[in-house]
Amino acid sequence: MAPDSLSLDRILTEITTTNNLPALNHTLKNGLPKESRETILSSPLASGQDPLLVLDLRQNTLGVLYILSARLNTTNGPVPPELVASFCRSFIPDQARLAPERVSMLARGIQKLAAVYQNPLFAVAPLRDLVTRYPTHPDALTTIHPIFLQACISADQLIAALPVLSIPIAHIIPSLSDLTYNDNLMYHYLGGILFALLKKWTEAEEYFEICVTAPGSAPAALQLEALKKLRLVQLISRGEVLTLPKYVHAALPRLLKNTIYTDLFNAYPENAERLQSILEKEKQTFSTEKNLGLVMQAIDRAPRWTLKKLTATYVTLGLGDIARAVGIQSEDEVRALILSMIETGELSAQISASGTVTFSDPPPQFMRAEVDAVLYNAQAQSEILEELDLQMARSKDFIGKAASKGQEYGMQDEEMYMAGGSGAWAEDAMFV
Known part of the structure; x- marks a missing residue:
């Protein structure tokens, strides 16, 4: 110009x-x-x-x-x-x-x-x-x-x-x-927060996990924050923390281990007294890190998870026994908790006039719309994977690397790319 x-x-x-x-x-x-x-x-x-x-x-x-x-x-x-x-x-x-x-x-x-x-x-x-x-x-x-x-x-x-x-x-x-690398982390981290605010725990867990497992030479600070929230969401929705995928950066779990969150996870859900002690002592830390809401929801749900664990061991229990096990003083509060869990489908049980609770396995129930949604999701994901496979198959870099790998093992191009003599792509070659 x-x-x-x-x-x-x-x-x-x-x-x-x-x-x-x-x-x-x-x-x-x-x-x-x-x-x-x-x-x-x-x-x-x-x-x-x-x-x-x-x-x-x-x-x-x-x-x-x-x-x-x-x-x-x-x-x-x-x-x-x-x-x-x-x-x-x-x-x-x-x-x-x-x-x-x-x-x-x-x-x-x-x-x-x-x-x-x-x-x-x-x-x-x-x-x-x-x-x-x-x-x-x-x-x-x-x-x-x-x-x-x-x-x-x-x-x-x-x-x-x-x-x-x-x-x-x-x-x-x-x-x-x-x-930038951070844009991907930030999008999935914020997506996890948004789903958590809506109490869509499955989706929140998925988005936080994508952030946590993003590959990198060293863990980003945002990944550690996502891991804290991922663990808290798992406590709320599952009652326990799950094993992280093997492809998570090895340093990330070690960084989390040196925080107060590890004490919280270890005490969850049975040790109600310890959970309250951690909350009172570390409330400012949880608040500063924008995790106080999740921590309080997790602690609030701890009695429910303790009660669900009891159903795996006992067929019948008295309200007093349950109150002591879940850390609630009042039998009336325990009764209200059990009725609430029955109403939401979290528990299948009956309470007798004498205060005896009998647990049973809930009958499986599947709505037609839920089955259709699962099938539709599976079909959509299958189409996405098929398109990605085709893109990989057309990639010059992939073909070049696969060819050099095949020659390294003494294979001919035709042997490596063709299934038998049919002329079709060998599916296994796509994942070498």
Whole structure:
């Protein structure tokens, strides 16, 4: 870009007249001095007019994206919130994908604008439009994803995130978004928090586990926080902590072992007195780490898990015996607890007039809708895995490595890739 073209007026002319969008992107990205680019893009026209009111928000998507993202991240001029919302509803995705780093700036700028207006709710709808319209695939991770979840949590609009969270991430496309390793961790960590706030424990456990098991040369601080929350969610939903997958970084469980959480896990659920002592002593720590709510829910459910363990050993027990076992003083409270568990389907039992509780195995019950949902999920996951297998089979890097591995063992290409003499791909070769 020539020196006389450093004004926003000249830039606006190029935006509105060019038909070569990649060239326009190169000009906007590299044709301005790096140290003053955002200042120039966020300035008004020479006439004092707002360029965003001159440009067509849809047809001039690329130019608007550069100017809008600059304006939202500088203090040169205000941006009408309704204009931001309108752009996110109407932009042309193919144009926006030419400048993924500006899309990231736009998303962060929307967050800042909501903070300026002290209106967290404002950010939810524009970010939802961005996160659903911008990616080439609905299951592709972008930098917008964690920002959107943060907005939903801040605005207490948790349900708004469920359609996005219901689609497992299966694609990482470097050209689509300027992702970092931390974006993946943050998205799944925030997803776990959001599901935990909704008391969707199975989904929360899944998202926290994805964060915890993400590969890396060393555990990230966020993974340790996710592991704490994963363990607490397991206590709430299962009554115990589960063995971590073998592919978790070996240092991560050791880091957790040196925290107060290990004492909590070891005392759970039977040692009610010890649990209360830990809560009182470490309440400030749990609160600072944003885990106090989960800890209190876990401790509140401890008597239920202790009671369920009793059913594995005894067929009948008196209310007094149960009260002593679960750490509750009043038989009336125990009776209320048992009736509550019976009502929610957690326990199958009968209480006699004399206060004797008889336990029995609950009859299995499956709703047609639940069976259909399981079958539908299995089919959907099968299709995703099949597509990933096909992509791997077409990968030049994979074929090259497989070929070199086969030659190392003295195999011919045909022997390695073909099943028998049928001409079909050997399934086992896909997992070498």
